[in-house]
Amino acid sequence: MTTPFAITLGVGSSLANKTGSWRVERPVYVDRHPPCNNACPAGEATQGWLYQAEEGNYEAAWRLIMASNPLPAIMGRACFHPCESACNRVQIDEAVGINAVERFLGDRAIDEGWTVPVSAPPSGKRVLVVGSGPAGLAAAYHLVLLGHEVVVYEAAPQCGGMLRYGIPQYRLPRAVVDAEIDRIAAMGVRFEVERRVENVADAMQRGAFDAAFVGIGAQRGKHPDIPSGDAAKVLDAVSMLHGVEEGALPALGRRVVIYGGGDTAMDAARTAQRLGAAETILVYRRTRDQMPAHDEEVCDAALEGVQMRWLSTVSRADGGRLLIETMVLNDQGLAEGTGHFEELEADSLVLALGQDTDLTLFDGDVAVDTTRGVVHVDDHQMTGHAGLFCGGDAAAGPSAERTVTAAVGDGARAAAAIDAWLAGVTLAPTVIPPLASADRLNPWYYADASRTLRPRLEAARRRSNFDEVVGGLTAEDALFEARRCMSCGNCFECDNCYGVCPDNAVIKLGPGQRYEFNLDYCKGCGICATECPCGAIDMVPEHH
C-alpha cells in the first residue's frame, strides 16, 4: 500500500527547496595573517608550523620552519620571540610558548638527523657570503637551496658570528650551533674560516662571484670617553665574551662593574658571575624600566646575584675604584646628572654600550652608502652596488633591533632577492593578507590552558659553570604548548562552521581539505562567521 497522500512525506523531499535564494550575505572562508607570523622578523609561518606540531607532525613542522629559518634549535634558544609578544592568546591567558616549541623541534631535528634536500638544479652562479653569523648562514642556506654555488668567507677561526662569540654558552650550547651549521655545510655550502675579506668588491672579482651577501655584524664594542687612570682595567663586553669563547679567560678580579643596560650587559654580568666574580654590579644611567635588555635576562641576572645600580653613570675609572655620578629623570624622562658623586670599588670595568661595524671592506666603493656606520640597503637588502647585498647587524640602523632573528630574516630575504637578481627578474612582492586581529576571534571556544614553563636550572647551580640554564620541553609539553595555538585567522578544521549551521549548508571535505559552503541552502545567517573560533570566515554582501 502507498502511504497516505500529502500527510505522509518521504525523506529527502525538502532538498527541493533551495533556501539559498533567501541570502543577502554570503560566507566566505579567508586566511588571515596571524599576528605571530606578522611579528616574526625571520618571516616564519609560525601558526602554520604550530598547526603541524599540534598533530605531532614534528618533522613537517620543522620543515615548515626550515622554509624560512635554517636555525630552529638556535632560534628556539636565542630568539627574543616577538611572536609571543604579538600572540593573541595573551587576551585569554598567556601567549603560546612558541619559542619553546621551536627549540623542541630544532632539537628533535638534530637528534633525528633531519636534513633538507637540495633539489633545485644547479644555476651555475657563484655567490659569496661574507660572515657566518646568522645573516650569512641564512643567506647561504637559502642560496644553496636555490641551486647556487655558495662560498662563505669567515674571518674568525670558527663559524657562527655572535652565535658563537657573543651569546654565552649557558644560553646557547655550542653543540647546537655546530649541529645547525654542519647541516648547512652538508648541503653544499663551503665555509672558509679565518678568511677576512678586506675589500668585498675585490673578493668578488677575484673569486669570480656573480653576487655577494655581506653579513659582517657589528664586532667592535663601543668605547666612550671615560677618563681612566693607568691602573684601571677597562674592557668591552664583546671582547670579553669573545675571549671567553676562545679560552682566553680575562682576569676580571673580585669586583666587576658592568656598564650598560642591554642584553650584552646582562650576558657580560652573568658571565662574570660564572667566571668567579665575588660581586658583579651593573651600572646603568636610566631606570630599570628603561633598560633595553629583555626582562627575562634582567631577572635571570638578578637571580644569579648580579646587583644593579640604576640612575648612575661612570665618570671616571681608576685602579680599584670608579667614580659614579647619580642621575635623576628630568621632566622629559631623560637622565640628567645631579653633580652628586660616589665612589665604587671595582677591580674591572666592562663596557657594554653597543657595537659598531667595521665597514672598511666597502672602502673605495662609492656605490655603497655607509653613512652613520650602517650599510644602507633597499627593500631587497641590496646596497647601491648592484649584486652586492647586505643584512644583519651591519645593515641594521641603531634604532633597529639587532637580533639573530632579524639577521636570519635579512639573510633569507636577501637570498630570494639575489636569486631574482641573478635571474634578471624582479621579485614579485609578497601579498600579505590582512591581520588576524584578536577582535575577530571567538575565544569562548578555546579551553583554558595556561602556558607550560620550561624547566630552569636552579640559581645555586649556575655559579661556576656554563651549563644551559633554560631546559627544553618534553614532547608532551611541546605538544600541549603547540595546541594552545588558536590558529588565528586560519581554518584549523575545528568543525565549528560545519556544526553550527542551522541549514546543513557546510560541506566537510575531509581531513586537510577544509570545508565548502553549500550555497544552495545557505541562508546567510552568519552564525558560522560569528562562531568561527579563529575568525577565518567573512560575510560579504550577496549579489544575486
Next chain:
Amino acid sequence: MLSERTPVRFYQVGSFAVGNRLVELERRSAQSDPRRANSLSSGHRACAGCGEALGARYALDAAMRATRGQLICVNSTGCLEVFSTPYPETSWRVAWLHSLFANAASVATGVAAGLRATGRDVVRVVAQGGDGGTADIGFGALSGMFERNDDVLFICYDNQGYMNTGVQRSSTTPGAARTATTQAVGPQPGNAFGQGKDVARLAMAHEIPYVATATVADLFDLESKVERAMSLHGARYLHVLVPCPLGWGTLSKDTIALARLAHETGIFPVFEAEYGEVTSSVPLRHRTAVEEYLRPQKRFAHLFDKSGAVTSPDVVARIQALADRNIRRYSLVPDEDQ
C-alpha cells in the same frame, strides 16, 4: 562534570568547538561527523539563524547516535513542525510523527507502548516541542507522561514564546520581554514578572530518572545530556534554550552568542538532575552582567536608550537578581559564597 567530559584539556579548542581533528574519533561530537544523521536536513523553512532548527538537529543527531539510528520522533505543533514539513517537503530524516499541539508527550507514550507491545522496544522514542507545547498547552500530557514514567525523552526547545503564531507570550517568556501580547507600552512595559514556569524544576518534582537543561551554545554539554538521557529508561526531560532571531529581535548571526550569554549571565542555568536531585551544573566560564544579554535583544529595547545605556535600572536589577539566584541555587560560580 565538565572536567569529567574533557579529561584532555589541551586539545586546543577541543572541549568547546564542534570538532577537532586532534581528538580521537569516539570523543568527537556527533555534529562533527561527516556522516552525522542530519536528522533535520537542508531545505527547511526556519528563519535564517533559527536556534530551534539548530537545537533540534543537535539533539536528534545525538539521540540517533546514541540509539544507532533506532529512533522515532514525535513533534508537537509549532515552528519546528511547520518549517520542517510543509507539503510536499519534509526535512526530517528520522521517523517522525506530528499529531497536535498539546499531545506530543501522550503520542510519544503511545509510540513507546506500541513498540513494546509489538516487541520492538529497541527503538527509542523522543518527543519534542516548543515551550508552548511543553509548558502551556502540552503540560498536562507531559506531566502524565512523567508520572507514568513512560520510556520517552521529551525535549523542549524553549524560545520563550509562541513564535509560530507570531511571537505571543508563553509561560516561559521572561519578565519585561516584549511580545505581541505583552507589548512594550504602559507603565510596566513587556511581560509581567511572575514565577514563569520552570519546567525543568517541575519535571524534577516528578522525580523522573533524568532532567537536564542545555543551550545551543554548548554542543558537547547538550550532546552528553542527550546521550545520558538515552542511556536511561523511563521518563526523561531535556530543556534546551534556543534563541529565536525573529521573536527576540536579534541578529541571525548572534543566535549562539545569545545562548552563551544566557548561560554566562546565569539567567539560564545549565544543570542536570536525577530522580529529583541536581547532580551537576555547568559553571560560568566568564560571568557576565545580564544587561549584556538583554541589550542586543529588541524585545528588551525598552530597558535601554539608543546609545545602549540602561534606562530602567530597577527592571534590569530585578533580572540580575534572578540570575544571581540561579548562580547561588545551582552553584554556577564555584567559589561564590553560598
Next chain:
Amino acid sequence: MQRQIEGSLAIAEAVALCRPQVVCAYPISPQTHIIEALGAMVKEGALDNCEFVNVDSEMAAMSVAIGASAVGARSYTATASQGLLYMIEAVYNAAGLGLPVVMTLANRAIGAPINIWNDHTDAMAVRDAGWIQLFAETNQEAVDLHVLAFALAEELSVPVMVCVDGFILTHSIERVDLPDQDVVDRLVPPFAPRQVLDPNDPVSIGAMVGPEAFTEVRYLAQLRMRRALEVIPELAERNADAWHRPPTGLIHPYRSIDATLIVVAMGSVLGTIKDVVDDLRATGVNIGALGISCFRPFPVNEVREQLRSATRVVVVEKAFSIGNGGVLSTDIAMALRDRRVTVHTVVAGLGGRPIWAASLRALFVNAAEGTLPATVFCDLNEELVERELERMTHDRSSRSLARRDRAE
C-alpha cells in the same frame, strides 16, 4: 459461547478477542466497566503483548492510541460524552492521519447541565470527524460490531467508533454469544498497517498541507469512507458465516418491505420501536422500521432502497442540532430529497429519559393519520415549559426569550 453477561464486559471480552496491543483508559461513566475489565485482563496476563495505559485525560487516551497505531500496534480506547469532547481534536487527528484506532463510545448526553445518562449527542458531535460510526442495537450486536470494527478499520486505515447506548446496553445483563478465539483470529488477522513509523524506513507523518492539496486530501478521505459501504457488508457476511448469526450490516430493516410509514432510528431504542411496529401492524397500520447501524459513512443507497415504499418517515433521534432539528433526520431527508416523502423528527430519550412504547405508539399513530408535527419532543413536560416561560416574562432580561412560536 453463550453467556449471561453485562454489556460492558461482553464488549471488553470482544475487544480482548481482537488482541489489541495498546489499550488506553481514562474513566468516564458509562464507559468505566469496559476499561476496568480490560485492565484486569491485561494485568492478570490474559492478554498477550498488550499494554494497558492509564492516561491522564481523554486527550491523552486518543493521543496514546494515535502514537501506538502509528507504530503498527492495534490500539483501542473507550470513552463517552465529555470525554469524547475533551479528545475531539485528537479524534479528528486520528482520522486525518489515517490511523485505524477502534473506540467504543458509551453514548451519553453532554453537559451542561452535566448528565451521565444516555443519548446520542456525543456521537453527533464528531460525525464529521472522519470516523466510521457504527451503532449497536443490542449487546450481541455490540460484540459483533467490535470484531467487525477492528477488521474494518485496518482494512481501510480509517478509525472506527462503535456506539453503544450508555447504561441501556453497557450496564444491562443479557445473553450474549461470544465468538471463539480461533474464529476471531480468522476474522481479525494481525494488523498490517498501511503506514508505520519505522526507523529503518523513515517517513514524516503529519505534514502541514495548504490550500493546494487540502481539498484533494479530503476528497480522498471521502472516497475511502464511501468504500466502507462496500467493505462493511462483505465483512458482516463473512463474520455472520463464521459465527452463524445474522449479519450486522449497514442497516437493519424491519417489516419495511411494503410499509408506507417507516420509523428510522439508531441504537437500542430500535427494540422498543420494533415492538410498537408489531403492535401497530396488528391494528392494520402499514408501518415498518429501519435501523441504521452505520451512521458514518451514511448508507444513502441502502436507505433509499429500504424506504422505497414509504410516503412518510419518522426519525426517532436521541440528539438534535440545537437551532435546527434532527441530525439523522437531515441525512434521511437528504437521501430522499427527490421523493415526495414527509420526514418527521421525534426527539426522544435526551439525557436518559425513558422512551416509552406508549408514547412512541401515540406519535406513530399521529404520523399515520397525518397529524404529527415536523418536529416533536417526545414526552416533553409542557406544563413545566409553560411555567418556565411564564416566569421569564416577569424578568426584563429574559422577556424577549419567552416566546414559543418558532420553537419547532
